[in-house]
Amino acid sequence: MTTGPLSTPPSEARNHPINPWWVDAVIYQVYPRSFADADGDGMGDLAGVTAQLPYLEELGVDAIWLxxxxxxxxRDGGYDVADYRDVDPLFGRLEDAERLLDAAHAAGLRVIVDLVPNHTSSAHPWFVEALSADPNTEAGRAVRDRYMFRPGTGxxxxxxxNNWQSTFGGPAWTRSTNPDGTPGDWYLHLFDSSQPDLNWDNAEVRGEFEDILRFWLDRGVDGFRVDVAHGLVKAEGLPDHHARPGMVTDAEPLAAAGDADAGEDVAGHRESNPQDHAHPVPYHDQEGVHEIYRSWNAVLAEYDHDPVLVAEAWVSPLERLFRYVRPGEMHQAFNFTFLLAGWDAVRMSDAITVSVQEAEKVGAPNTWVLSNHDTVRHASRFGLADPTRYPNGLGAEDEQPDEALxxxxxxxxxxxELGLPGSAYIYQGDExxxxxxxxxxxxxxxxxxxxRTEGAExxxxxxxxxxxxRADAPGFGFAVGHHVNTGPSPVNPNTPATPGHDAGAAPLTAAAPWLPQPESYGTYAADRQVDVVGSTFELYRQLLGVRGELxxxxxxxxxxxxxxxxLGVLAFTVATGGGQGGYDLDSGDHIPEKVALVMANMGQTAVEVPEEYAAAIFSHDEAMQDGQLMPDSAAWFLRR
Known part of the structure; x- marks a missing residue:
């Protein structure tokens, strides 16, 4: 099936034509409510994303994930879906989604959308119908079978x-009330009580989601990021499990230096090695999920624009994660072992080593990620006293990160991340x-x-x-075209004025952003970084450009x-030019056209850099001093 027009994305323009676009794509995550606000109501929206597409073009990414x-x-930032085929009025209308798709494709950007198949909202018509149905009738039982209703005990x-706990804290079961007012069966919700889990043993559920895939593919979307991809199928009999589910508990980081098997990490925390981890969780990573994704892969194969399935699967060891990207299943799986390694050379080295090995076994690319909408930003995690910590949020009473570090x-x-072969994801603001x-x-x-944790997390x-x-605008310019000149964007000259507003009219008044930004964000504002030498934005743009060229x-x-x-030194080489192999990259024998060296000093002392390489890019102005790479610095080199 043919979809709408798409200009050639940067990844296709530079790579060997046999590679699907997603093999090495750099994909930018947009959290719509926090990206850009076009109508001034304090909430980001799809029109705001469309308005800032030139910014993403300028950055040089290949695709966006919404x-x-x-x-x-x-109730959970939109991950409680009541209608999978329409746009919430907070973000616009279905026509706004279609305009965004057309504009992104015209700019050479692919568009991946989120899909939430583990659960719906309790406001979804199916669940409303289930609660109003008589459970003693065949029809009532049929509509309730779409969800995980079970009789109570005692x-x-x-x-x-059973004793299952919610990922968000508290019990994973809530008792329903029958239409006649009597206490009813219990329903499962691995997350909030407003997010009832679907029953993936039900054929109607499976058919519904295949139809949802086609609904968006017919409109030209280029793939789906699958939320809680490891959680759809539950173990038969729903056996008890003592631990609270969590995004980290099922994907523990690799053991730290000196504790290769299991033991204490650098902060004295007891951690297991996921390479020795047998997956015992009865609601995660069950074998049946793979059948579902094989069927979805077949749906995507009906379309001719190489749509992609991306797994959010917090599972370990990595051997199990890469089962999700075996041939005929999903195409990418976020590498959370890499994310969880933290700023530690041994942990990151181990994560990369095992990732490369496991990817080769199944013939899939790696999918690298440092931050997303569920994690404390890595720029702050890496500034903690223990830069391998993974806290579930930080508050004023918690340890405050060293922002400069x-x-x-x-x-x-x-x-x-951007030097590693495979695909990479950038969370909005990372750049x-x-x-x-x-x-x-x-x-x-x-x-x-x-x-649900009563503030404990x-x-x-x-x-x-x-x-x-914008550093000098209220809300730092989050309301695009409001409070400021409504002509072309000061960040991106090609950005149009706010839709429906006369560019020559007086500035519109906007509501405050739905969450306030810290005062320090003025320093980081885009208008202080685009086209500013040495800025983080320009570093990312340069990295993406060189990554594509090589x-x-x-x-x-x-x-x-x-x-x-x-010793704290991470150093790897990448033979450029389409993935040619069979070379001894350091010996000089059979050298491919170009060899790039990525070197990071994660230790405490400066280290010598190799003389046979010429510097290409440094992570900051003081990264190289007296021929040495300084601590907390990195560089890309090319062989002279």
Whole structure:
């Protein structure tokens, strides 16, 4: 099936034609409510994304991934979907989504949309129908079978069917009320009680989601990021499981230096090695999920524009993660072991080594990621006293990161991520070096994790704070065309004025952003960085340009002889030009056309750089001193 026109994306323009576009694509995550606000109501929207597409063109990414914009009560930031085939009025209309698709394709950008198949909103018509149906009738049982309803245990069924806990805290079961007002069966929700889990043993559920895939593919979307891809199928009998599910508990980071099997990390925390981890969780990573994704792969194969399936699967060890990208299943799976490694050369080295090995076994590319809408931003995590920590949010009473140190390490980490072969994801604001909002007032928090843990965990609001576009504008210019000259964008001259507003009229008044930004965001605003030499934006733009020119995304990876993780040095080479292999990259024998060396100093002392390489890019102005690479710095080199 043929979809709408698409200009040649940067990845296709530079790579060997046999590679699908997603093999080495750099994909930019847009969290719509926090990207840009076109109508001035304080909430980001799809028209705002369309208005800022020139900014993303200028950055040089290949595609965007849109977090959910569907009709939703917004109990969990849109991941509680009430209608998968329409746009929530907060973000616009279906026509706005179609205009965004057309504009992105005209700009050479692919568009991936979020899909949430583990659960719906409790406001979804199916669940409303289930609650109103008589469970004692065949028709009532049929509509309830779309979800995970189960009778309770104990006297009069007053106790939950099992002991499962919600990812957001508290029990994973809520008791329903029958239409006659009597207590009913319990329904499962691995997340908030407003997000009932679907029953993927039900044929109607499977057919519905295949139809949803086609609905968006027919409109030209280029793929789907699948939320909780590892959670759809539950173990038969729903056996008890003592632990609370979490995004990290099922994908623990590799053991730290000196503890290769299992033991204490650098901060004295006890951690297991996921390479020894047998997956015991009865609601995650069950074998049945793979059948579902094989059927979805067949749906995507009906279309001729190479749409992609991307797994958000927090599973370990990596051997199990890469089962999701075996031939005929999904195409990408976020590498959370890499994300969780933190700023630690041994942990990151181990994560990369195993990732490359497992990817080769199944013939799939790696998919590297440092931050997203669910994680404390890596520029802040790397500024903690223990830069391998993975807190669930940070508040004013918590340890405050060293912002300058995190900034340096974040830029160096970007050089590692974007130098690795495979695909890479950039979370909005990473390219500006944005830190977490770590002092957000608790009264403003909206993440259900904060509520369900009674404030014990701050949750994800701090990484979802709206983007800063203009340093001198209210809300840092989040409301595009409001409070400022409504002509062309000061960040992107090609950005149109606010839709429906006369560019010569007086500035419109906008509501405050839905979450306030910290004062420090003025320093990071886009208008202070675009075309400013040495800025983080320009570093990312330069990295993406060189990555494309040298085909690093399809290159052949090898650890360099300069690699010394026990001394804090991470160093690898990439043979450029389409992934040619079979070379000894450090010996000089059979050297391919170009060899790039990526080197990061994650240790405490300066290190010598190889004389046979010429410097290409440094992570910051003071990264190289007296012929040495300084701590918390990185560089890309080319063989002389």
């Amino acid at each position: 977090s959910p914009f569907y009709v939703s009560p917004q 006297a009069d069924g007053a106790e939950a069917p 995190g900034w340096k390490r974040g830029r160096a980490a970007a050089m590692i 500006l070096g944005l830190p977490e909002h770590t002092t957000l007032d608790d009264s403003l928090r909206q993440d259900p994790t904060f509520v 701050k949750g994800r609001d701090g990484c979802r704070v709206p983007m800063p576009w 085909d690093l995304g399809t290159g052949a990876f090898a650890w360099s002889r300069f690699h010394s993780p026990e």
